[in-house]
Amino acid sequence: MLYIGIDLGTSSVKLMLMEGDGTIVATVSKEYPLYLPHPGWSEQSPLDWYEKTIEGIKELIKDCHRSGIAGIGIGGQMHGLVALDREDRPVRPAILWNDGRSSKQTDYLNDAIGKDRLSGYTANIAFAGFTAPKILWMRENEPECFERTVRIMLPKDYLSYMLTGVSASDMSDASGMLLLDVKNRRWSREMLDICHISEGMLPKLYESYEVIGVLKKEIAEELGLPHDVKVVAGAGDNAAAAVGTGTVGEGRCNISLGTSGTVFISSDSFRVDSFNSLHSFAHADGRYHLMGCMLSAASCNKWWMEDILGTEDYQGEQAGIDRLGENEVFYLPYLMGERSPHNDPLVRAMFYGMSMSTKRSDLIQAVLEGVAFGLRDSLEVARQLGIDVKRSKICGGGARSRLWQRIVANVMDLSLDILENEEGPALGAAMLASVGCGEYKSVAEACESIVRIRESIEPDPELVKRYEERYQKFRRLYPAIKDIK
Numbered sequence: 388m389l390y391i392g393i394d395l396g397t398s399s400v401k402l403m404l405m406e407g408d409g410t411i412v413a414t415v416s417k418e419y420p421l422y423l424p425h426p427g428w429s430e431q432s433p434l435d436w437y438e439k440t441i442e443g444i445k446e447l448i449k450d451c452h453r454s455g456i457a458g459i460g461i462g463g464q465m466h467g468l469v470a471l472d473r474e475d476r477p478v479r480p481a482i483l484w485n486d487g488r489s490s491k492q493t494d495y496l497n498d499a500i501g502k503d504r505l506s507g508y509t510a511n512i513a514f515a516g517f518t519a520p521k522i523l524w525m526r527e528n529e530p531e532c533f534e535r536t537v538r539i540m541l542p543k544d545y546l547s548y549m550l551t552g553v554s555a556s557d558m559s560d561a562s563g564m565l566l567l568d569v570k571n572r573r574w575s576r577e578m579l580d581i582c583h584i585s586e587g588m589l590p591k592l593y594e595s596y597e598v599i600g601v602l603k604k605e606i607a608e609e610l611g612l613p614h615d616v617k618v619v620a621g622a623g624d625n626a627a628a629a630v631g632t633g634t635v636g637e638g639r640c641n642i643s644l645g646t647s648g649t650v651f652i653s654s655d656s657f658r659v660d661s662f663n664s665l666h667s668f669a670h671a672d673g674r675y676h677l678m679g680c681m682l683s684a685a686s687c688n689k690w691w692m693e694d695i696l697g698t699e700d701y702q703g704e705q706a707g708i709d710r711l712g713e714n715e716v717f718y719l720p721y722l723m724g725e726r727s728p729h730n731d732p733l734v735r736a737m738f739y740g741m742s743m744s745t746k747r748s749d750l751i752q753a754v755l756e757g758v759a760f761g762l763r764d765s766l767e768v769a770r771q772l773g774i775d776v777k778r779s780k781i782c783g784g785g786a787r788s789r790l791w792q793r794i795v796a797n798v799m800d801l802s803l804d805i806l807e808n809e810e811g812p813a814l815g816a817a818m819l820a821s822v823g824c825g826e827y828k829s830v831a832e833a834c835e836s837i838v839r840i841r842e843s844i845e846p847d848p849e850l851v852k853r854y855e856e857r858y859q860k861f862r863r864l865y866p867a868i869k870d871i872k
Contacts, residue, residue, distance in 0.1 A: 388406075388407050388457040388821075388824065388826060389405065389412065389451060389452075389456045389457065390404070390405045390406075390457060390458050390817040390820040390821050390824070390826075391403070391405075391444065391447065391448075391456060391458070391459045391817065391820065392405060392459075392460050392810075392812075392813040392816035392818070393440060393459065393461040393543075393621075393813060394461075394462050394463065394627070394812040394813035394816065395436055395461065395464060395543050395546060395624075396463070396646075397421065397483065397484075397485070397646055398418060398421065398646075399419065400416070400419070400436060400439050400440050400443055401414065401415070401416045401810075401813050402414065402416070402417075402440070402444060402813065403447075403810055403814060403817055404447050404448065404451060405814065405817040405818075405821070407826045408836070409808070409837030409838075411808060411810065411814075412451060413447055413448075413450070413451070414447075414813070415443045415446045415447045416443070417439035417440070417442055418439070419431065419432075419439050427487040427732075428488050429482070429485045429486040430480035430481060431467075431480060431481050431483060432477070432481070433545045436542065436545065437545070437549050440546055441609070441610070445610060448610070453610075453611050453612055453613070454613060456612055456616055457824045457826075458598075458617040458618070458619060458820035458821065458823055458824040459550070459602075459616060459617070459820055460618075460621050460622075460627075460816035460819040460820035460823070461546055461618075461816055462543065462621055462622050462626075462627025462628070462813065462815055462816040463541070463542045463543030463560070463621070463623070464483065464484055465541065465542075465560055465563040465624060466484040466516045466564070467481045467482060467483045467518070467541060468482040468518050468539070469481045469539070469540045469542060469544070469545045470525065470532065470533075470535075470536040471536065471538040471540070471545075472536065472537060473535075473537050475538070475548075478532045478536055479525070481545075482524075482525075483542075485516060485682060486515075486516070487516075487723065487724055487732045487733075489515050489521050489524040490515050490732050490733065492513075492520040492523040492524050492527070493513045493517075493732070495523070496512075496523075496565070496581070497512055500581060502663060506659060506663055508568065509565050509567060509568060509569060509575055510569040510657070510659050510667040511562075511565060511666055511667055512663040513565055514726050514732075515724070515732040516726060517563060518563070518564035518565060519565035519566055520565070522539065522583075523582060526582075536588070538554060538588055538590075539589055540554065540556065541556060541560050541561070541564070541623075543560065543621055543623075544560070547599060547620070547621065548590075549606075551599060551600035551601065551602060551603060552600070553591075553599045553600040553618075554590040554591060555591050555592075555620055556589075556590040556591075556592060556620065557592070557593055557621055557622055558572050558593075558673075559595055559622045559625075559626035559668060559669050559670055559671045559676075560621070560623035561574075562666070562667075562669045563623060565578065566582065567592075567669070569657070569668060569669055570657045572592070572669055573592065574586050574589060574592070594620065594673050595622040595626065595630075595671035595672075595819050596619055596620070596671070596672075596673075596819045596830055597619060598618065598619055598823045598824075599618055599619065599620050600617075600618055601614065601615050601616060602614065602616045617820070617823060617824055619819050619823035620819075621816055621819060622671035622812075622815065623668075625643065625649050626651075626670055626671040626676065626815070627671060627812035627813075627819070628641065628643055628651075628782060628811045628815055629641050629651050629653060629670070629671070629815065630814075630818050630834065631810060631811060631812065631813075631814035631838070632780040632782050632806060632809075633780065633837075633838035634780055635670070635672040635830055635834055636655065636831060637656075638653070638654070638774060638775075639652070639653045639780075640653075640776045640801075641780045641781070641782060642762060642780070642781045642795060642799075642803075643684075643781075643782050643783040643786075644684050644781065644782070644785030644791065644795075645684060645685055645782075645783035645785070645811070646684065646686045647680055647681060647683065647684055648680070648684025648685070648783075649678055649679065649765075650679040650766050650769070650779075651676055652774060652776065653670055653672070653674070654675045655675075657675050658675065658772060660677070660769075660772050662768075664679070664727055664728030665677045665678060665679050665727060665765060665769065666678045666679070666680065666727070671815070672829070672830040672831060673830070677769060677772075677774075679727035679765020679766070679768065680726045680727050680765075681720060681727060681761045681762060682724060682725060683720050683721065683722040683723050683758075684758050684762075685784050685785035687718070687720045687722060687736070687754050687757070687758055688701070688754055688791075690722060691750070691754045696747075696751075701788065702788075704748075704751055705790045705791075707748055708748050708752050708790055711797065711850055711853070711854075712797070712850050712856075712857060713853065714749055714753055714756060715740045716738060716740045716741055716745055716750060716753040717739045717753060717756075717757060717760075717857075717860070717861055718739075718750075718753040718756065718757030719736050719739070719757060719761075719864055720754070720758045720761045721734045721735055721736045721737075722735070725761070727764070727765045727768075728764050728765060728768055734865070734868070734869055737868065738753060739864060740753075755794050757861070758785070759791075759794050759795045759798040760798060760858055760862075762798075762799065763798055763799050763858060764862075766799055766801075776801065778803070779799075780803075780804045780840075781795065781804070781805065782806065782809050782811060783811070786805075786809070792805070792844050797847055797850040797851050797853075797854050798854045798857075798858060799846075800846050800851045802843055802844070802846065803843065803844045804840045804843050805840065805841050805842045805843065805844065806838065806839065808839070814837075818830070818833045818837060819833075821833055
């Protein structure tokens with residue numbers, strides 16, 4: 388059988404057609420616009436997502452035996468606010484995960500409601516990127532939109548709603564709304580009251596691999612697909628990517644160097660760190676995970692290379708960098724503020740340590756190292772919880788850089804496993820569909836069968852020692868600048 392995996396990203400939707408054994412048959416990508424109407428705001432049109440997804444599916448399946456397509460899974464950008472009226476029309480553009488307008492509402496939740504109460508209700512505290520502060524922002528600043536809203540959903544769930552007519556979400560994606568009682572895997576009535584919404588406005592909750600419905604008749608006919616193609620609940624992009632890298636079960640780790648950066652640690656049991664520096668979310672395998680998320684990772688390198696240096700020759704610019712652990716220049720990767728572990732939407736990026744001898748290559752190296760140091764901040768929180776991570780998968784566009792792989796391995800003192808197929812959330816979503824359709828008995832079984840490691844990178848003890856000294860200096864920089872705003 389064949390399975391379609393969809394990754395609804397921030398810049399494009401990526402679609403993949405996968406055979407049951409994990410063989411990738413075809414991939415397609417369709418871009419759509421990102422709107423930045425005010426500084427710190429980030430929006431997209433849900434209609435663009437749907438239009439480009441339909442275009443992408445048509446292109447993806449044009450040369451295959453469509454009768455063999457059994458299921459569809461969707462992974463996607465988390466935390467976004469999609470608000471629909473009674474006619475299922477968006478009342479406003481979707482407010483995205485990297486939108487910082489809700490800092491006032493975030494402070495209200497953390498300070499007036501209180502972090503302890505929030506953690507008790509949801510296992511997490513408020514971050515400006517989460518959905519609940521966005522709902523409060525809309526209620527306060529756009530009351531007419533709030534009054535017209537009858538459905539609230541996440542970006543990928545809008546796609547599944549349009550495809551099936553079923554309002555559904557999965558536990559992993561719902562965890563990032565600050566509306567879910569993560570431990571008990573149900574909506575938090577306390578949080579619904581705080582946000583002035585009803586449970587009827589929210590989707591029904593499923594596990595990521597559970598079937599929520601089949602394609603609408605008219606959609607199936609438009610696409611030329613069987614009417615019984617199943618759609619599973621899917622997962623938030625990080626949980627979907629974790630499935631695609633085989634990061635399920637106790638103590639498995641995946642590091643993602645995408646637009647944002649994550650340290651994702653799967654767990655069989657529910658855990659919360661005492662400072663809520665890491666997100667405590669449900670996982671797509673039916674269990675749990677801890678995740679540290681930095682808002683700017685590979686996007687830092689893209690900004691520096693293309694917008695500042697004016698080049699797209701990433702490999703050429705990195706070719707001469709070989710003095711690892713000796714760079715005197717530091718880079719703080721806070722282009723859009725920071726989430727884990729600082730929860731500071733207003734802090735900004737900076738270089739520190741430049742002198743008359745600083746070269747172009749030093750600044751390039753500093754950007755790569757700064758992101759690695761930021762990721763280690765989250766790993767240190769996990770280690771304080773007694774989680775002894777020794778190795779990790781690594782994925783994302785930035786992970787294609789051999790230099791960046793070496794830097795991450797030595798900064799974090801981890802063995803890094805490089806995958807044969809690194810298709811991110813789209814692969815994980817297709818795998819979830821294969822579980823929902825009965826190809827595999829569990830997510831773990833699908834991972835065991837499909838995920839393969841191509842090679843591993845081991846940390847160098849001497850480089851680990853040098854980077855330990857650099858990291859301890861890096862840790863002193865954020866406290867020194869956090870009040871300069």
